[in-house]
Amino acid sequence: MPDDRPDGPRRAPKDPERFLVRGRLERLPRRRADRDLVISYLASRTLPVHQPVTERELTDRLAALAADPVGLRREMVDAGLVTRTRDGAEYWRTHVTEFDFP
Numbered sequence: 001m002p003d004d005r006p007d008g009p010r011r012a013p014k015d016p017e018r019f020l021v022r023g024r025l026e027r028l029p030r031r032r033a034d035r036d037l038v039i040s041y042l043a044s045r046t047l048p049v050h051q052p053v054t055e056r057e058l059t060d061r062l063a064a065l066a067a068d069p070v071g072l073r074r075e076m077v078d079a080g081l082v083t084r085t086r087d088g089a090e091y092w093r094t095h096v097t098e099f100d101f102p
Contacts, residue, residue, distance in 0.1 A: 016041035016099075025066040028075065036079060042072065043081045044099040052092040055084075 016038045019029050025042065029035050046061040047053065053061075062069035073091070076082040084091045 014098075020065075023065070025072065027067065028072075035075070039072070039075050039079050040081060040097040041099050042066065043076050043093055044097045047082065047091070047093040049093050049096055049100070052090045054090060055088055058082075058091045 014037055019025065019034065019038050025038060029038060042062070042065055046065065047058065058073060059069050062072050066072045073082070076093075077084060077091075081093060081095050081097070082091050083094045
């Protein structure tokens, strides 16, 4: 039966948890949009906005949620969600995400 709604077929809601296995990220999604969604979600769960933490502390927080915490930390920095000091000693999140709001 064709879908004749003016807005087209209904899409699945943005749910980054669908990429987690028992609450952990085993690997990043391949599709860029999904990857960005997961990175934003995990950044919001591990690091409050503008609260600096040490490299070790952030890595430990990410290790609780991801198989590759160092790679995930790098992805967060590359995506512009997290900033670090020049020497990499401290990290802080610079952007509010859609997951920061209930």
